[in-house]
Amino acid sequence: MAVFRAEAHITLKHGVLDPQGKAVHGALEALGYSGVEQVRLGKLVEIEVQAKDSAEARSRVEEMCRKLLANPVLEEYRVAAVELLPNGGAAGAGGGGR
Amino acid sequence: MTAASCGPTAGAGAHFGVVVFPGSNCDADCYHVIARVVGRPVDYVWHGESDLAGFDCIILPGGFAYGDHLRAGAIARFSPVMGAVRRFADAGGCVLGICNGFQVLLEAGMLPGAMLQNASLRFACRETLLRVDNAGLPFTGRLAAGQVLKIPIAHYQGNYFSGEQELSALEARGGVVFRYCGPDGDASPGANPNGSLRNIAGICNSAGNVLGMMPHPERASEDILGSTDGRLLFLSVVDYIEGRAAARRAAPATGGGGGGGSV
Numbered sequence: 265m266a267v268f269r270a271e272a273h274i275t276l277k278h279g280v281l282d283p284q285g286k287a288v289h290g291a292l293e294a295l296g297y298s299g300v301e302q303v304r305l306g307k308l309v310e311i312e313v314q315a316k317d318s319a320e321a322r323s324r325v326e327e328m329c330r331k332l333l334a335n336p337v338l339e340e341y342r343v344a345a346v347e348l349l350p351n352g353g354a355a356g357a358g359g360g361g362r
Numbered sequence: 363m364t365a366a367s368c369g370p371t372a373g374a375g376a377h378f379g380v381v382v383f384p385g386s387n388c389d390a391d392c393y394h395v396i397a398r399v400v401g402r403p404v405d406y407v408w409h410g411e412s413d414l415a416g417f418d419c420i421i422l423p424g425g426f427a428y429g430d431h432l433r434a435g436a437i438a439r440f441s442p443v444m445g446a447v448r449r450f451a452d453a454g455g456c457v458l459g460i461c462n463g464f465q466v467l468l469e470a471g472m473l474p475g476a477m478l479q480n481a482s483l484r485f486a487c488r489e490t491l492l493r494v495d496n497a498g499l500p501f502t503g504r505l506a507a508g509q510v511l512k513i514p515i516a517h518y519q520g521n522y523f524s525g526e527q528e529l530s531a532l533e534a535r536g537g538v539v540f541r542y543c544g545p546d547g548d549a550s551p552g553a554n555p556n557g558s559l560r561n562i563a564g565i566c567n568s569a570g571n572v573l574g575m576m577p578h579p580e581r582a583s584e585d586i587l588g589s590t591d592g593r594l595l596f597l598s599v600v601d602y603i604e605g606r607a608a609a610r611r612a613a614p615a616t617g618g619g620g621g622g623g624s625v
Contacts, residue, residue, distance in 0.1 A: 280523060281557065283483050332440075335433055335469070337476035338523060 265314045268321035270346045274334045275306035309333055318346045376603035378404040379417040381447070381463075383427035383438050388460065391580045392423045399583050400596045409441040418603045419456040420447055422463025424516070424578060434477060434519045435465035444470055456500050456599050457572045461517055464564075464574030473565055473574045474532055475524035480517070481557025487516040489588070490555055490577055492563050493543040496536045499570045500602035504594045510547050511540075511591040513577040515555060515563075520576040522558040522565075529559060540564035540575055 276282050282304050289303040311328070315321035322343050329341040378396045382389045389406065396404040407414065409427075414420060427438035438444070444466070451457045451472060459467040467473045480486055494509045496502060505511070524532065532538060541549040541561040549561040556576075564575030579592025 281478060281481065281521075283479050283481050283521075283557070287483055332436065333432070335436070335476050337468075337474075337525065337528075338478065 265316060267312055267314055267349045268318055268346050269310060269312050269349050270321055270325040271344045272309040272311060272325055272329050272333055273306060273342045273344055274309065274329070274339050275342075276304060276338055277340055280338055306339075307333075312349065318348065322346050375402045376418045376600045377416060378402060379407040379414060379420045380404060381407045381409060381420060381422050381443055383409045383425065383441060383466075385427045385429055386423050386425035386462070388424035388462075388578065388580065391578075392421050392460070395580045395583045395593070395596060396421075399593060400600060402600060407443060409438070409443045412442045412446045414443075414446045414450045414455070417450070417455065419458065419599050420450055422447070422457070422459040422466050423580075424461035424463060427462055427466060430462070430519075433469065434462060435467075435469035438462075438466045439470040448472060451567070451569075451572050454569075454571060456603065458501060458595070458599070459572075459574040460578055460580065461515075461520075461576055464576055465519065467572065467574045472572055473567055474528050474537075475522055475565070477519045478521040478523050478557070479519050480521050480555075485516075485518045486520065486555045487514070488555070489514045490563070491543050491545060491553065492540040492577060493547045493549060494539070495541060496539045496566065496570075498536075499539065499566055499573065499598075501566075501573045501595050501599050502539065503598040503601050505598065508547055510543060510545065511582075511594075512589040513579055513582040513592050514589075515577050516581075517556070517576055520556040520558065522562040522576075524559060532565060533560075535568060537565050537568070538562055539566050539573060540577070 285304040289300060292300050311325055313321050313324055315324060325343050334341040380389050380392045393404050396402055427435065431437060447457060465477050468476055489512055492511045492513055494502060494505045494507055497505045497507045540563040542553050542555055542563050543549045544553045554561045563577055564573060566573045579595045581587060582589035582592030584590060
């Protein structure tokens with residue numbers, strides 16, 4: 265069983281007000297950045313998960329998004345960058361770097 | 363779990379349970395109001411509990427259950443007690459979610475919609491005025507449609523959101539129970555403390571026995587706190603539960619199976 269790292273990107277649906285995005289947008293304009301059309305904030309969840317291949321890793325993380333990580337009323341999710349970790353990932357490698 | 367589990371505990375009066383999650387912080391206030399102000403039996407229910415037999419009304423109190431990590435209520439809804447609360451509600455038991463308790467009910471899918479951060483991005487802690495839009499519920503029997511109540515809010519994520527279709531369905535079935543309003547009952551944008559769609563402050567399920575609201579009625583149940591309007595919600599549900607129990611006693615021959623009250 266290999267270990268994969270996946271990124272779940274969780275963002276507000278279009279049409280849902282994003283007060284934090286608006287505040288950041290205002291701050292960027294205050295700093296002098298012109299031409300910023302819109303800013304939307306979301307969450308990035310990094311998950312290291314055991315699976316037999318990257319397709320299984322992806323489907324497991326997608327299920328986690330549906331059940332817990334994203335609220336379907338407000339949010340959308342996208343699972344990106346599913347990559348095989350060398351040395352079995354954080355748990356198997358006995359510490360050290362990534 | 364059978365109907366007996368939410369049956370009336372006739373004799374002692376309506377029996378309340380106050381759920382305690384790790385991070386709940388309005389549980390003692392709710393307990394105090396039921397025990398000392400309303401004068402009915404009340405017990406704390408730890409979130410690991412999975413049996414609500416003997417209770418007539420369950421309160422999910424305010425606070426920060428499980429630290430509100432990920433999203434308010436997102437983790438609390440997987441507590442063992444929430445499965446029991448769902449069964450309790452399905453069997454007709456009365457459930458009141460206040461503030462964080464409302465957020466938990468939304469995350470659990472027991473009420474429609476979700477909460478966003480306040481439009482102001484500020485924690486809002488102040489008195490609000492609420493217009494009663496549905497006075498035909500177990501929790502609103504002592505209220506009149508259009509009546510204005512003074513009950514405080516204290517939250518950062520109380521900005522009610524729902525998809526357009528769900529919102530229309532909610533409105534059409536009378537599911538909006540309270541709206542933030544001005545002194546004249548007008549639900550204007552200026553009276554909206556958090557950006558909630560259509561000034562929504564509280565909603566109920568289709569059956570009417572599950573109510574979620576951001577304002578804190580337990581903080582408006584005694585004169586010394588500046589308002590006693592919140593007490594009317596608790597007294598309403600007591601009327602409902604004890605009236606239901608009395609009606610069952612008056613008609614003992616019907617039903618038969620699973621009936622709770624042996625008194």
